Amino acid sequence: MHYKMDKMIEEKTLSLESAILLLKSVGYCKALKNVRNLFFDSSSLSGRFQKMIIDEKKKKEVKNDKLLIDLCECYLLHKEWFSSELLSICVPCLLKAALMKEENEDAKKEAEMALLSLNYIRNKYKVPEELYLDEIKEIIQHHQKRHNLTHLSYQSAWQFMINRFHKGESLEEMIVNELHFMKEAAKELEELEKCVDWKRYKEENGRIEVHIIWRWLYNIDHCFLLCKLWNEETTKLIRSIVELYREAKDYYRDICNGCAYLLRKAEEKRVVNVEILLKKGAIDCILEGMVQSSLDNLITRNCLHFFLSISKRLKEKTTDNAEEAKRKASKRKISEKMEDEGYKDIIVSFLGIFSFLYKNDNNLSLDISDYFVNV
Structure with a gap:
């Protein structure tokens, strides 16, 4: 497709404006479904856009800002590998586009496309903070005050920042x-x-x-993986x-x-501490997952991991009398919930297939007592 489009642009049978409109539309749909394009990198169209971006940026006379934004969006939405030179042009350009303070529908759509395009710069790419930090912070804070972005735009702004967050760095x-x-x-x-009618799963599955x-x-x-601040x-x-x-x-x-x-x-x-997991319904939620679980989904293993971890956590005694009293109280409450939900019977029923589960996830335990919270 990209070769044909480039040839048509060269032969002037397809206008650059039409090509950009098509590529942005395709890229938008693929970005929502997290689909990558592995063929654009080696295409002549990629080379054409890259040269146009650099040339437009280097212009000393009046630049065509709209064209540069469109080119950067198309490039990021379809590209897999990025050079530092292109990132140094595209990132500030698209953040500037997203920073527009107008709150009409056209401005919202433009900000949405710019921020969605930036999401394609995965976390494996180190983007210098001076290229983005002040701008992405301003975009997020302005929305928190004015609610000027769509749900997708706001999530995309956060995702761009989260993708820059690596272990041990200063963004936390x-x-x-x-x-x-x-x-x-x-x-x-x-x-x-x-916004979702959960009962109409098939119809709602495609909702944005x-x-x-x-x-x-x-x-x-x-964030759960990398944060230490709670x-x-x-x-x-x-x-x-x-x-x-x-x-x-x-x-x-x-x-x-x-x-x-x-x-x-x-x-x-x-x-969070165990008391919060109890108070906010996380324990009940996981117990429900165990009751409804079956071997054809991953919920079973996630639930088992949850109770494997919480059982280990609640076995850790402390010399602080107040904390020790809380630990014992939590153990008693969780044990009672397990009993009420028939959790122990469910775990025992898994005994025959634990070896199967272990083969697929050897971080699980083969000892069923490790999943119990006993007083």
């Missing part, structure tokens, strides 16, 4: 405490969840809100994940599994 304080990622992610999940939910789950997973806003996020699980549980098992996985990671990384 800004992400967690200054820009309030946990609170914002919780709010967005709650709003998006209300469902795709955006998936993208937020990715962002949350990345605050009371994390509690709200745990609650939002639980509510999403319960809305989707009878209709959309893939999202249920995504939620179960995040609750498992929250427990393993100890992002």
Whole structure:
């Protein structure tokens, strides 16, 4: 396709404007479905766009800003590998486009495409902070005050920043405490969840809100993996994940599994204490997952990992009398919940297939007692 398009542009049977419009439309759809284009890199069209971007940037006379934005969007949406030179042009260009403060529909669409395009710069690429940090921070904070972005734009702004967040780097304080990622992610999940009619799974599966939910789950997973700073806003996020699980549980098992996985990671990384997991319904949620689980999905393993971790955690005694009293109280409450839900019977019923589960995930234990929380 790219070779033919380039030839048609060269022969003037296809205008550059039409080619750009088509590529942006295709790129938008592929970006939502997280589909990569492995053939654009080696195409002559890629080389043409790269040269045009560099030439446009180097112009000393009046530049065509709209053309440069369009070229950068097409390039990022279809490219797999990026040079530092192209990133140094495309990143500031598209952030500038997204920074426009107008709040009409055209401006919102332009910001959405610019931010969505930037998501294609995966976290393996180190982008110098001077190219993006002030701008992406301003975009996020302006939306928090004015709500000038679409749901997809706002998620895309966060995803670009989260993709720049690597272990041991300085963005954690800004992400967690200054820009309030946990609170914002919780709010967005709650709003998006209300937009979906979960009972109409087949019809709703293609809704953009469902795709955006998936993208937020990715962002949350990345933060759970790398963050060490946790605050009371994390509690709200745990609650939002639980509510999403319960809305989707009878209709959309893939999202249920995504939620179960995040609750498992929250427990393993100890992002909140056990009392919060109890209070916000995470324990009940995972117990429900065990009751409804079957061997043809990943929820079973995520639930087992959750209880494997929480059982180990609650066995850790402390010399602090107050903390030790809380630990024992939590053990008692969870043990009672397990008994009420028939959890122990479910675990025992898995005895015959534990070896099968272990072959697929050798981080699980073959000893069923490791999954119990005994008083």
